[in-house]
Amino acid sequence: MSAPTIVRDLVVAHTRTLKLPGVARTFESLARQARDSHWPHEDYLHEVLSAEQASRHESVIRQRLREARFPEVKTLDTFDFTVADGVNATQVHTLARGEWVTAPENLILAGPIGTGKTHLAIALGVEATRQKRRVLFTRAADLVRQLLEARDTRELTRLQQRLLRVDVLIVDELGFVPFDRTGGELLFNPCSRRKAKAIACGSAVLARSHRDPVETAVVTRHRPSSR
Numbered sequence: 001m002s003a004p005t006i007v008r009d010l011v012v013a014h015t016r017t018l019k020l021p022g023v024a025r026t027f028e029s030l031a032r033q034a035r036d037s038h039w040p041h042e043d044y045l046h047e048v049l050s051a052e053q054a055s056r057h058e059s060v061i062r063q064r065l066r067e068a069r070f071p072e073v074k075t076l077d078t079f080d081f082t083v084a085d086g087v088n089a090t091q092v093h094t095l096a097r098g099e100w101v102t103a104p105e106n107l108i109l110a111g112p113i114g115t116g117k118t119h120l121a122i123a124l125g126v127e128a129t130r131q132k133r134r135v136l137f138t139r140a141a142d143l144v145r146q147l148l149e150a151r152d153t154r155e156l157t158r159l160q161q162r163l164l165r166v167d168v169l170i171v172d173e174l175g176f177v178p179f180d181r182t183g184g185e186l187l188f189n190p191c192s193r194r195k196a197k198a199i200a201c202g203s204a205v206l207a208r209s210h211r212d213p214v215e216t217a218v219v220t221r222h223r224p225s226s227r
Helices: 003-017 021-037 041-068 089-096 117-130 140-152 156-164 181-193
Strands: 106-110 135-139 168-172 198-200 218-222
Touching (some): 021 041, 041 117, 089 117, 106 117, 117 135, 117 168, 135 140, 140 156
Parallel strands (some): 135 168, 168 198
Antiparallel strands (some): 106 218
């Protein structure tokens, strides 16, 4: 076995021990590029470490996407703002930057069926995962069921704490299924307790509560009570 092969195998072994997958994937190609372009050693080291940093960033994003439990991944790039009456593209793209997540406000997407509320909610959630934020997608009926089951098994506090650790909680289909008083209180307690953390309590058909709902989707920000 040649000396270069031995060194390569040792480097690969070190990357596994040190858990440096980005280095393992790129060190050889970058070494060839460094030799061809006569890079200083410092430049080569910088490029290798940058590759590892990028690899870790992508790994975190993939993990956040898995944890979010989106039914399917939707992005703003695939949302047709031209047919979504009442949806302000500038406002949505501003929200996508994520500043609202750290404000003591909730985000509500309201409107009838077919106005793109779920698509927008998921897309904003995807943008949040790209910012390394923890996101959880759930349907209102499923969340209420989980909360009721947790209460009955004396696991409610643990579930509520888990929900509070999420940066963006997306509650879909709010208003589709009626809840009794207990279910409603269990659902909205996590929303009101989150304070500085964000919750997308939307992708919800809240327009049903209006006397004359219009066929548009509405994006609004809501500051919860400080109680």
